[in-house]
Every structure is written in structure tokens, then in C-alpha cells.
Amino acid sequence: MPKARKQQVSLDDTRHYHCISRCVRRSFLCGRDQYSGKSYEHRRQWVEDRLLSLAKVFAIEVAAYAVMSNHTHLVLYVNVELAKDWDDVEVVSRWHQLFSGNSLTKRFADEEQRDSMESWELDIVKIQAELYRTRLMDISWFMRTLNEYIARKANKEDECTGRFWEGRFRSQALLDEQALLACMAYVDLNPVRSGMAKKPEESKHTSIRRRIQSAKVGKQPALLKSFTSSGGKDDALPCHLNDYLDLVDMTARVMVEGKGHMDDCTPSLLQRLNVEADCWLELTQGFEYQFSHYAGRVDSLKRCGDANQMQRVRGTAAAKRLLG
Template identity: 65%
Template sequence: MPKARKQQVSLEDTRYYHCVSRCVRRAYLCSKDPYTGQSYEHRREWVQNRLLSLTQVFAVEVLAFAVMSNHTHVVLYVNTDAAKSWSELEVIERWHQLFGGTNLTRKYVDDQERESMESWELHQVEKLIAEYRQRFTDISWFMRALNEYIARQANKEDKCTGRFWEGRFKSQALLDEQALLSCMAYVDLNPIRADIAKTPESSDFTSIQMRIRAALQGKQPERLKAFDSYDIEYTALPCHLNDYLELIEFSGRAIHEGKTGHITKGTEDILTRLSIDIESWMELTQGFEYQFCHLAGREQSMRNCRQADNLSRIRGAPQAKRLLA
């Protein structure tokens, strides 16, 4: 039986989530329609641009993404500390970048009108600010701002109405570093597994391509959550960028050739550090989405998760025990 979204998302357990949205129509989200010959490849750029622009408004960071022909993958981090640091005025200004707000919030952002507001009006604005601040840390609102925008754009282009996505997005809570890094690799390698791209750097509209292009200039992408380095604060991802790129390269080669191949020294170090053997890693990065349900991580992480309270059977626990022992 499906779980309610509020039961799938608990920021007390983890701030990392993998979200998948699938298109419902015969015509693909971003591919070429075999019946009409019309190409929708330009929609990939819609999704990427919208996704990255939302990180400038929400307290949500993107770790990995892949825009496929009929679905999208995103790995997100909810930065609740950032949302708490915003001033009341900043919260409203951010909200107005995406939504219309109310007459009261529009008065509040005007210095002169704010001074003339009555106490009951200010009280109402304070309630709205608290609500907006909470929504900026809500992945449901983040995905809504992404998917509704793309659906409206596609409907306008297709001159039609109706449902564009097959339903609400699927989410998986990533409870520990093992689940996080293997899920990111799974997302980054999606185009290679689908034979859309031959190498990570040629995988258009993916986070791994953005990271590689930035790395060639000695940088990390501004719109993506950074990996660990000497000049990045402690909230960075739990390994060095070079280690992750080597891991992706190795995993991609093994998937492409259909065999494990040679494990490089750098890759071996990070896998050993995370206590994942190579066979389990390959299985995770080829089918992460299908190995777990709403929770993903080591068996003990899953049992410690508040979302699993009062459940006699945790879906995905056998896979966790086998793959992330």
C-alpha cells in the first residue's frame, strides 16, 4: 500500500532524497516522436534550467540530476539551516520570484507601505512568512515548482491540456553515505546505461557533465552542491571530487563493457572506506531505484529511521543487508 508523502519524508532522519518524475504521454518528454517525427529534445534544457534556477530560491540543493527521454532523476539536499538564516523580507522576496503572494506581502516589500501597515496586517504577514519558510525546505513544493512549470510549457507548445506527468514524483530517503553516493552514481550513469551517451562528459543535461566541465577549469559548478575540498565548508559531500569522478569513470566502463574490469587504486579506496564490495557497487549503480523503496541505506540505518517506526517489515531491508553490509 502506498505511503503518504509526509511518511516518506522526514528531515530528522535525513536531508538527502532521490526523486523521480515520469511522463504519462505517448510522446516522450524530451525525445523524438516516432509517429510525427517531431523532436522534443529542446525540453531537456527547459528541465535543467528550471531545476538549477530553483536552487537560487529554495533552501534545496541539487547533488545529481539526469534529464532522460521520458523521465527525470534528481538527488536533493534540504538545507534547513540556510532557510532559518533568511530575514523575513528575504523570505517574501524569494516567494515572489515564483508565486504572486498576497496583497499584504506585496505591501510588506515596499518600505513606505510597510511603515503604514496595521498590527493585524503585520501579524498575518508573519504567519505567511513562517509558512513560506517551511515550504522552501519542502521537497514536495520544490518538485511542484519544477514539474508544474514544465507541464505548462509542454501543454502550451503542444496546444493541449491535461496531465503531463504520470502522477506525483517518487521519492527515496537516502539515509547514509553509502546510499547517497551509490544513488548519485546511479543517476549520473543513467544516459550511459540507456545508450544515449558513451562517456560521462558527453552525457548532455546531466550533473556529471557539469561537474567534469567545471573540473577542467579547476572549479566546481555553482548551482550544484560541492564535493569536499580544502576551500569548501564542512557541509560538502563526503568525498573528494576527483575520487567521485574516478568512481564514475570506472563504474561507467564496467557497465558499458558488461564486466567489472580493473579497479583503480583511487576507486578502491573510496569503496573500501564505505564498506561496499565491487559486485554490490555495480548492482547498486545499475539499478538503485529498483533495489529500494521509500528508504535507502544500510539495514541498521533503515531500522533506526523514524519513518520505519511501528513497521514489522521494512521494504528493502534484505537488499540493504546484501548490498550494504
Template identity: 50%
Template sequence: MPQSRKSQISLIDTPYYHCVSRCVRRSFLCGEDKVTGQNYEHRRGWVEDRLLFLGSVFSIDICAYAVMSNHTHVVLCVDKEQADSWSMGEVLERWHRLYQGTLLSQKYIREDKLTKSELFTLKETAEIYRKRLYNISWLMRNLNEHIAREANKEDNCTGRFWEGRFKSQALLDESAVLACMAYVDLNPIRAKMEATPETSKHTSIQNRIHALIKGEQPKKLMKFVGNHRQDMPKGIAHSLIDYCELVDCTGRCIRENKAGYIESHHSPILERIGINSEQWLTLTTEFERHFHTAVGTEHMLQQFRQHTDHQRIRGMAKARALLQSA
């Protein structure tokens, strides 16, 4: 039985979530349909562009993504504090980048004069919009509906394009976040679509590597901000170079079938998150197989279970086996 979104998302426990959307009946989102010969490769760019655009509108950072032939993976980080800091005007401006809004919000954007009662009503409406702008379901809705409309228009048809709901996994600790990001970034390599991370089109790792070559970080992705220290800025608490090297090394292990072996100079980042190379390779090749609603240490899973009123959480045994050192 499908679980309510409330039981899958708990900002008390974590702002990080892994979301997966799949096409109905394994319809092709992108790539080439071997049955019909039709090529849909250009649609991968649709998804990437729309996702990065939504990251600039919502108070939700894009940590990782991979656009595959019939499904997409994204790792998101909700920033409720940022959304709460926005003025009413900023909330309405962002909302109007997605929707027409109401007659009152349109008047406000045009800087027309509002009565006290109109302003009171508009403030209530803006608070509804504010909550939606840090809501993962609203971001995924804006992504999937847009792509479905464009694909149906191109195919000259109607009807559902995506499965009814996207799958969501809560990433409860640093190890789970990094492992899931690498799992997402390595999707094209595991699927034998690409040979290396830097050639993996329409993925966050290619985006990050291309920026790194220029000595930069992608402006539309959540930044890596270095190792833990006082006064940490917002971002992922590791070096971008370390992460890119680790993903590249892991990709080589997967491609060359060298399970359990990672070169020694890549081990420090794994040591810092408390995972050995064998655990890491299992996580980055079988992440979705072992975990369902949430991913983290056994202690973190128990806390998430209590906060979301689950009777039980699948993956406890694997958490002990794969994340017990984290």
C-alpha cells in the same frame, strides 16, 4: 496503495532524497518520438534550467540530476537550518520569485508601511512560506507544473503531463547518497543514449566535469568538500576528482559489460564508504530495482521505519547484501 509523503520523508533520519518523475502514458518529455517523428530534445534544457533555478530559491541543494526522454531523476539535500536562519524579508523575497504572494507581502516588498495587525498576519504567512521553501514536494511541484504548462502550450493541448506523484527515496547514509548520485549520473550511459559521462547532456556529471576542467565546481550544485575532517564545511564529504573518476570508470564497466571489475586506482573512494566493486556496480545499475522508500544499511532502515511508522521497509535483504560493510 500510494504512501503519504510524510511516510517517505523524515528529516530526523536524513536530508538526502532521490526523486523520480515520469510522464503519463510514457509520453515523450524530450528526445525524438519514433512514432510521430516529433523531436522534443529542447525540453531537456527546460527541465535543467528550471531545476537549477529552483535550487537557488529553495533551501534545497541539487546534488545530482539526469533528464531522460520520459522521466527525470534528481538527488536533493534539504537544508532546514539555512531556511530557519532566513529573515522574514528574505523568505518573502524568495517566495516572490515564484509566486505573487499576498497583498500584504507585496506591500512589504514595496516597503510600504504596515500596521501592527498587518505585520502580525504577514509574519504568520512568512512562516508558512518558510516551511514550503525547504519542502521537497513544493520544489518538485514547481518543477513539474512549470514544465507541464510549457509542454502543453507547445503541443497546443491540455491535461496531465506527469504521473500524479513523483517517487521519493530516502538516502540514509553516505554510501546510499554516493551510489544514488552515480546511478543518476550514469542514466544516459545505461540507456545507451551517451557513451561517456562528459558527453551526457543535461546531467549533473557533465556539469561537474566541465567545471572541473576549469578548476572550479558548479555554483548551482552542492559542492564536494573533500574527505572527512574537523570543521567540515557544508557539502559532500569526498573529492570531486575522485567522484568524477569513479563515475567515469563505472560508466566504462557498464558500457563494456565488465561487471565486477573496477580499476585498482579507483578503489580508495569505495574503500572509504565500505563498498566493494561488485556491490558498487550492482548499486549503480540496479538502484531502483532493489530499494523502494529508503536506502541505507539495515540499522538505518530500521530507524527510518520507526520514525515514519512503517510496518515494514522493502529492501532489508538487499541492504544486508549490498551495504553491510558501510
């Protein structure tokens, strides 16, 4: 029996989630239709642009993404503290960038009209702002705002109606840093694994390409969640960018050359994560299929299961075999 979305996404368990959306039609979401010969490649840019624009509005940061031919992979982080720091004016302003709001919130957004509002009107707006704040740090609302926009735009281009996506997105809770980094690498290497690119830096419409381009000039992408750095944020990704890029590069080389295993120069990041090289390769070639709704080490899965009063958490066998 499927788990309710509210049970799959619990910020008490983790702030990091892997989200997958798949296209329902025979013709590709963004590739070339082998029957008609028509190319839909431009739609990949639609997805990437919309995704990064939403990251500016929501209290949700993008850690990794890959826009494939008929599906998308995202690794998202819910920044609860950021949303709580917004005042009501900020919340309403952000909401109005995506939705129309109502007559009271429109007046509240206008500084001159706000000063003339009655106290009871301000009370109603305050309640509405809290609802907006909750939605702006809700992964379901984020994915809805992304996928619905793309579906409408694609339907208009195709001059048709009906469902564009297979259904609601699938999500996996990433419970610890081992699961998080393995999932990010899995997402970043999707184009390499599928043969769409030979190198990570050549894989278009992915976070890894954007990170590599920024790293060449000594920076991290402003629209992506940053890796740990001296004087960086406390909630940054749990390793240094160079370590992650080295690990992804070596993993990609193994995939392309078909070696089946890593050489003796295993990156130090794997050693710190306490993950065997062969297990890492297996994780980065099929992460979403190794785990169900929750992904992490055995102790993380047990802790999550106890907190949610679950008798059994699926994925324990894979966690024991692959993550130690």
C-alpha cells in the same frame, strides 16, 4: 498500500532524497517521437534551466540530476539551516520570485510601504512568511513548482490539455553516505547505461557533465551541492570531488565495455564506503529498483524504522546483500 508523502519525506531521518518523475504520454518528454518524427529534445533544456533556477530560490540544493527521454532523476538536499537564517523580508522576496503572494506581502516587500504598515498587518505577514519558509524547504513544493511549470509549457506547445506527468513524483530517502553516493552515481550514469552517451562528460543535461566541465578549471558548479574540500562547508557531500569522478568514470567504462566487473584498481572511495565492487556495479545499474521508500545500510534502515515505529522496512534484504 502507498505511504503518505509526509511519511516518505521526514527531515528527522535524512535531508537527502532521490526523486523520480515520469511522463505519461506516448510521445517522449524530451526525445524524438518515432511515430510523428517530431523532436522534443529542446524540452530537456527547459527542465534543466527550471531546476537550477529553483535551486536559487528554495532552501533545497541539487546534488545530482539527469534529464532523460521520458523521465527525470533528481538527488536533492534540504538545507534547513539556510531557511532558518532567512529573515521575513528574504523569505517573502524569494516567494515572490515564484508566486504572487497577497496584498499584504506585496506591501511588506516594498521598503517604503513596509514602514507604514500597522502592527496587526505585520503580524499577519509574519505568520504568512513562516508558511512560505516551510514551503521553501519542502521537497513536495519544489517538485510541484518544477513539474507543473514543465507540464504547462509542454501542453501549450502541444496545443492540448490533460496530464503530462504520470502522477506525483516518487521519492526515496537516502539514509547514509553509502546510499547517497550510490544513488548519485546511478543518476549521473543514467545516459551511459541507456546508451544515450558513451562517456559521462558527453551526457547532456546531467549534473556529472556540469561537474566535469567545472573541474577542468579547478572549480565546483555554483548551482550544485559541493563535495568536501579543505575549508569547505560542513554539510558538503561526504567525499572529495576527484574521488567521486574517478569512481564514476571507472563505473562508466565497465558499463560501456560490458566487462561486468571492475579491475584490480578499485577506487579508494569504494574501500572507504566498505562496498564491494560487484555490489557497486549492481547498485549503479538499478538503484531505484533495489530499494523502496528508504535506502541505506541495514543499521540505517533499522534506525529509521525504530524512529518511525515501523514493524518492517522494505529493502533490508537488498541493503544486507549490496551495502554490507
